[in-house]
Amino acid sequence: MATNTVVDVHNLEKTYGKANERQYKALKGLNFTVEAGEFVGIMGASGSGKTTLLNMLSTLDVPTKGDVVVNGHDVTKMRGNQLADFRAQEVGFIFQDFNLLESLTAEENIGLPLALKGTASRVMDQAIHEVAETLSIADLLSKYPSELSGGQKQRVAAARAIVHHPAILMGDEPTGALDSTSARELLDLMTTINEKQHMSVLLVTHDPFSASFCQRILFIKDGQIGSEIKRGDQDRSAFYQQILNELGTFNE
Amino acid sequence: MLGKLALAGIKHRRRDYLVLLVGLTMSAAIFYMFANLATNRAFIKANAVVSQASLIFGFGAALLILITVVYIMYANSFLLSMRQHDYGLFMMLGATRKRVGELVFLETLILGTLATAVGIVIGLLMSQFLVGFLLDMLGLHLAHLSAFYLPAIIATAVLYVGLFILASLFNLIRLTRTTVLKLLHTDEQANQPKNHPFRQAVSAILGIVLLAIGYWALAAIKALQVAAIPIALVTITIGTYLLFRATILVIIQGLRRTKWARKHLNGFLLGQLNFRVYNYTRMLTIVSLLFAMALGAITVGSGYHRQLPMMANSLGTYTIAVHDKTAQEQKLIDQLNVKHQATYTQKRHGKVVYYNAAELKQQPFELNKGTTEAKYQTHPKYYNESLKKFKQSGSQSLDFLSLAIRGEQGFFAPKIVSAQQFAKQPGKTVTVTTVRVKDMDQDKQVLKQLNKLELKRFAQPAEMTVGNYQSYELMSGFFGGLEFMGYFLGIAFLAMLASCLMFKILSGAPGDQRRYRMLYKVGVRHSLMRHGIAKEIGILFLIPGIMGVIDVLFGLQMFKPLMQSPMSPYLGIGSIFAIFIGLYAIYYVITLTLYWRIVLPKAPTD
Numbered sequence: 001m002a003t004n005t006v007v008d009v010h011n012l013e014k015t016y017g018k019a020n021e022r023q024y025k026a027l028k029g030l031n032f033t034v035e036a037g038e039f040v041g042i043m044g045a046s047g048s049g050k051t052t053l054l055n056m057l058s059t060l061d062v063p064t065k066g067d068v069v070v071n072g073h074d075v076t077k078m079r080g081n082q083l084a085d086f087r088a089q090e091v092g093f094i095f096q097d098f099n100l101l102e103s104l105t106a107e108e109n110i111g112l113p114l115a116l117k118g119t120a121s122r123v124m125d126q127a128i129h130e131v132a133e134t135l136s137i138a139d140l141l142s143k144y145p146s147e148l149s150g151g152q153k154q155r156v157a158a159a160r161a162i163v164h165h166p167a168i169l170m171g172d173e174p175t176g177a178l179d180s181t182s183a184r185e186l187l188d189l190m191t192t193i194n195e196k197q198h199m200s201v202l203l204v205t206h207d208p209f210s211a212s213f214c215q216r217i218l219f220i221k222d223g224q225i226g227s228e229i230k231r232g233d234q235d236r237s238a239f240y241q242q243i244l245n246e247l248g249t250f251n252e
Numbered sequence: 253m254l255g256k257l258a259l260a261g262i263k264h265r266r267r268d269y270l271v272l273l274v275g276l277t278m279s280a281a282i283f284y285m286f287a288n289l290a291t292n293r294a295f296i297k298a299n300a301v302v303s304q305a306s307l308i309f310g311f312g313a314a315l316l317i318l319i320t321v322v323y324i325m326y327a328n329s330f331l332l333s334m335r336q337h338d339y340g341l342f343m344m345l346g347a348t349r350k351r352v353g354e355l356v357f358l359e360t361l362i363l364g365t366l367a368t369a370v371g372i373v374i375g376l377l378m379s380q381f382l383v384g385f386l387l388d389m390l391g392l393h394l395a396h397l398s399a400f401y402l403p404a405i406i407a408t409a410v411l412y413v414g415l416f417i418l419a420s421l422f423n424l425i426r427l428t429r430t431t432v433l434k435l436l437h438t439d440e441q442a443n444q445p446k447n448h449p450f451r452q453a454v455s456a457i458l459g460i461v462l463l464a465i466g467y468w469a470l471a472a473i474k475a476l477q478v479a480a481i482p483i484a485l486v487t488i489t490i491g492t493y494l495l496f497r498a499t500i501l502v503i504i505q506g507l508r509r510t511k512w513a514r515k516h517l518n519g520f521l522l523g524q525l526n527f528r529v530y531n532y533t534r535m536l537t538i539v540s541l542l543f544a545m546a547l548g549a550i551t552v553g554s555g556y557h558r559q560l561p562m563m564a565n566s567l568g569t570y571t572i573a574v575h576d577k578t579a580q581e582q583k584l585i586d587q588l589n590v591k592h593q594a595t596y597t598q599k600r601h602g603k604v605v606y607y608n609a610a611e612l613k614q615q616p617f618e619l620n621k622g623t624t625e626a627k628y629q630t631h632p633k634y635y636n637e638s639l640k641k642f643k644q645s646g647s648q649s650l651d652f653l654s655l656a657i658r659g660e661q662g663f664f665a666p667k668i669v670s671a672q673q674f675a676k677q678p679g680k681t682v683t684v685t686t687v688r689v690k691d692m693d694q695d696k697q698v699l700k701q702l703n704k705l706e707l708k709r710f711a712q713p714a715e716m717t718v719g720n721y722q723s724y725e726l727m728s729g730f731f732g733g734l735e736f737m738g739y740f741l742g743i744a745f746l747a748m749l750a751s752c753l754m755f756k757i758l759s760g761a762p763g764d765q766r767r768y769r770m771l772y773k774v775g776v777r778h779s780l781m782r783h784g785i786a787k788e789i790g791i792l793f794l795i796p797g798i799m800g801v802i803d804v805l806f807g808l809q810m811f812k813p814l815m816q817s818p819m820s821p822y823l824g825i826g827s828i829f830a831i832f833i834g835l836y837a838i839y840y841v842i843t844l845t846l847y848w849r850i851v852l853p854k855a856p857t858d
C-alpha cells in the first residue's frame with residue numbers, strides 16, 4: 001500500500017510572516033494522499049491556500065509544521081541541492097504563466113530537465129521527440145516562446161514537465177491564462193498523460209470545468225480539506241454537475 | 253503621496269542606488285582632479301616644462317569629457333531600468349503622466365546633483381593626496397599644485413549638472429512616450445536576432461577591410477602624419493562593430509548546435525548571450541575602443557619613461573662632470589656604480605682653456621659613437637682617439653667643450669699643450685672629473701645630489717646641459733608629464749569604461765531575475781546558476797577586453813617611428829597589461845557580486 005502512495009501530506013501547516021510580525025495562517029493542518037496513477041483535483045476559492053499547498057509539495061516553500069512525503073522522499077527534511085534535485089527529478093510542474101525561458105527555443109526549453117541531469121545528447125533527442133509527438137508539438141520545436149500562442153506555450157511547458165518522467169505532474173491553474181479551446185486541449189492532454197503514461201497528476205484549479213477532468217477532487221476551505229468527491233463511473237458532464245452542486249453547498 | 257511611494261521604491265533598492273551613486277561620484281571626482289591639473293594656470297606657469305604638454309592635457313580633457321558623456325548615458329539607463337516598473341505601476345494606479353514625469357525628472361536631477369557635489373569634494377581630497385603620491389612615484393616635482401581651484405570646480409559642476417539635466421529630459425521623454433504596459437513588461441522581452449547570411453557576409457568583409465585600413469594607417473603614421481589618428485579611430489571603430497555584429501551570431505548559433513550546448517545550463521548561457529551580445533554590440537565596441545585608449549595611454553606614457561636613460565645615454569659620453577670636487581662630492585662619487593672615470597686639469601686664461609697633453613695621453617677622453625652615428629644611437633659605443641686625432645676632431649666635440657663653459661658666451665676654446673708648456677701656462681687652475689655610471693636609473697638619487705651641488709657652485713646658462721644626467725633630468729620633466737597623463741587617463745578611462753559595462757550589465761538584471769526564478773522552480777541548483785552567471789558576465793567582460801588588447805597591440809605601431817630599435821613601444825608592456833587586467837578583474841568581481849545579489853532567487857526559509 002505505502003509503495004503506491006505518491007503524495008502523503010500529514011498535518012500540514014503554513015504560517016506566513018515572522019514571529020514578531022503580523023502572522024497569517026494559510027494552512028491549518030492538512031491531511032491527504034495521492035495514489036500512483038491518480039488524477040486528483042484541488043479546488044477552493046481564491047485565497048484559500050491552493051498555491052501555498054502546491055508550493056509546499058514542490059519544495060518552493062517550506063512548511064511551518066507537518067510532513068510531506070513525495071514518492072518516498074520526506075520533503076521537509078531536504079536542504080539546498082537536495083531540494084533543487086528533487087524538483088528537477090521527481091516533479092513536473094506546469095505554471096499558470098508558462099514559465100518558459102524566452103531566450104531558448106521550444107526544443108531547448110523541453111530539454112532543460114534532461115540537460116540538468118547530464119543526459120547524453122542522443123537520448124535527449126529521442127525523449128524530446130517522443131514527448132513532442134504525444135503532445136503534437138513536433139512542428140513547434142524550433143520556435144521561440146514569443147512565436148507561440150498561449151495554448152502552444154502551455155503544451156511546450158507540459159512537455160518540459162513530463163520529458164524526464166517525474167513521479168508526479170503538478171499544475172497550478174495551468175488553464176488560467178488560456179482561452180476555452182486551448183484550455184480544453186491542455187486538459188485532454190493531461191488526461192492522456194495520466195492514462196497512457198500512468199503518471200499521477202495533481203491539478204489545482206478554481207474552475208469547475210477544469211476540475212471535471214479529475215477522478216477525485218479535494219475542496220480546501222480556510223486552510224483545511226473541507227470535503228472530497230469522486231468521479232467513479234460517471235461521465236464528465238455528470239461529474240461537472242456534481243462539482244457545481246458540491247460548490248453550491250460547500251460555499252454556504 | 254506619489255513622492256512617498258517613489259521614496260519607498262528607492263529605499264527598497266538602496267544598495268543598487270548606492271552603487272550608482274558611488275560610480276557617479278567617482279567619475280565626478282576623477283574629472284575634477286583632471287580639470288584641476290589641466291586648467292590650473294598658476295600650476296602650469298610654474299612648471300614650464302609641463303606647460304609644453306598642456307596641449308596633451310587639452311586632448312586628454314576632450315577624451316575624458318567624451319567618456320563621461322558615454323558613462324552617464326549608461327548610468328542613466330541603469331537608473332531607468334530600476335525604476336520603470338515602478339513608474340509603470342504608478343501610471344496604472346492612475347497617476348498622470350505629467351506627475352510621473354516630474355517625479356522622474358526630479359529623481360534623476362537630485363541624484364546627479366548629489367553625486368556631483370560629493371564628487372567634487374572627494375576630487376579635492378584626492379587632488380591633495382593622490383596626485384601628490386602619483387607624482388612622487390614618478391619622481392616629478394610640480395610646484396604650485398593646489399587642490400582647490402575654483403574654475404575647475406565650476407567646470408566640473410557645469411558639465412555634470414548639465415549632463416544630468418539632459419539625462420533627466422531624456423528619461424522624461426522616454427517614459428512619457430512608452431505605454432504603461434511596455435513599462436511594466438520591458439523585462440520580459442528577449443528578442444532573438446535573426447540571421448541574414450548575405451547582409452552578414454557583406455558586413456564582415458566591409459569590417460575586415462575597414463580594420464585593415466585602420467591598422468595600416470597606424471603603421472603608416474610617418475606618411476600620413478596626424479591624419480593617421482582620426483582615420484584609424486573611425487575605421488577601426490566601425491570595422492570592429494561590423495565584423496563583430498556579422499560574426500558573433502554565427503559563432504553562438506554554431507555553438508548552440510554542439511553537444512556541449514546540451515549539457516547543464518550551457519544552452520541557457522548561449523541563449524542569453526545570443527540576444528544580449530547582439531544588443532551589446534555597440535556598447536562592447538565603444539568599451540573595447542576605450543579600453544584600447546586607456547591601455548595605450550599608460551603603455552606609451554610609461555614606455556617613454558622607461559626608455560629615458562637609453563635616450564639620454566645617446567646624447568653624450570659622460571653622465572656627469574664635477575669641477576673642483578669637494579670632499580662631500582668625492583664621497584657621493586664613491587657611492588656611484590662607476591663604469592669610467594677621468595680627471596683633467598684645466599688652466600683657463602682669456603678665451604682659452606689649456607689641457608695637459610700628458611694627462612690626456614695617460615687617460616684619454618672617452619668618446620661615444622652614438623652622438624655622431626645614427627647606427628649607434630641606441631647601443632652607445634665608447635672609444636678613444638689618438639692624441640693627434642683628438643686634437644683635430646674629438647676636442648671639438650660638444651662633450652669636451654662643455655667641460656669649460658664661459659657663461660653666456662659659450663665655451664672656452666680648448667687647447668692641448670705639452671706638459672712643460674702647461675706647467676708654465678698662467679691662468680686659473682680648475683680640475684674636472686667626468687664620470688660615466690653603469691645605470692643612470694639605479695644611481696638617480698646620488699646623481700641628483702651631485703648635480704645640485706655642482707650647479708650651486710658653478711652657475712650654468714639655462715637650457716644648457718652638461719652630461720647625460722642633466723639631459724635625463726630635462727627629459728624626465730617633459731616625458732614625466734606625458735607619463736603622468738598616461739597613467740592618469742589610463743586609470744580614469746579604465747575605471748569609467750568598466751563601470752559603463754557594469755551598469756549596462758546590471759541594467760539587464762531585472763529581466764534576468766525572472767529567468768533565474770524560472771530556473772529555480774524547474775530545479776536548477778544554486779551553484780549551477782552562480783556559475784552560469786559568472787560565465788555569462790565573464791564573457792561580456794572578456795570580449796571588449798580582448799578586442800581592446802588587439803587594438804592596442806596594433807595601435808602601438810603608431811609610436812614605432814618615434815622610438816628606434818631596440819627601443820620599442822612594445823618593450824615591457826607585459827607588466828602594464830597585468831596591472832590593467834587586475835583592475836579590470838576587480839570590476840568584474842564587483843559586477844558579478846551585485847548581479848548575483850539582484851538575480852539569484854532566495855531559497856525559502858522557515
Ligand SMILES: Nc1ncnc2c1ncn2[C@@H]1O[C@H](COP(=O)(O)OP(=O)(O)O)[C@@H](O)[C@H]1O
Pocket residue numbers: 016017024026044045046047048049050051052053
Ligand atoms: N508570501 C506570502 N506572505 C504572506 N501571505 C501570503 C503569502 N502567500 C500567500 N499568502 C496568503 O495566504 C493565503 C493563501 O494564498 P494562496 O495559497 O495563494 O491562495 P490561492 O492560490 O488558493 O488563491 C492568502 O490569504 C494569501 O494572502
Ligand SMILES: [Mg+2]
Pocket residue numbers: 050051052
Ligand atoms: Mg493560487
